[in-house]
Amino acid sequence: QQPVQSPQAVILREGEDAVINCSSSKALYSVHWYRQKHGEAPVFLMILLKGGEQKGHEKISASFNEKKQQSSLYLTASQLSYSGTYFCGTEKDTDKLIFGTGTRLQVFP
């Protein structure tokens, strides 16, 4: 069962912040976050391995709430280069990484 991402789309001006949420109906082992530019392959951002974990990558960070079975990706002071589609991937079984339907982010000058 695919995790659910919200919102489906976000439009920002440069410098604004955004939050993308990812939730699952099943218990999670870990959460992956990827970004995909149009016509390209998804690119790894970060993995959160356990509940309560938070990670940061420049101005992009994420948290993982194991009890609520959800993760959030935080984009701070967005840049034009942040535009793309963001996917969360979740693991319930150790061999399968299942992705959500994606959140399209557009950043304008």
Place this chain on the structure above:
Amino acid sequence: NAGVTQTPKFQVLKTGQSMTLQCAQDMNHEYMSWYRQDPGMGLRLIHYSVGAGITDQGEVPNGYNVSRSTTEDFPLRLLSAAPSQTSVYFCASSYYRTPGNTIYFGEGSWLTVV
């Protein structure tokens, strides 16, 4: 530094034809997988393999066949192509099976079935 290599990049098939999408990785990764990507559907797992000789089904396996005779290669076969299989296909690999290992994606293969 090849990483994950997919061929062909673009392919047009007629309904009923069969074909194989090739995937090779040079990172000595045990885990390999195939995803398809359709508008509004995200990335959906077709088949995966945790090592040579071992394959298993993902979310949407029907109409596809895989084998893993070597660590490096993981071809995806379309047995009898249907228009519903028009999609972008991504091969991916990781050092070991998940959880917690970064998945590396190939460049994608654009397939159109007419």
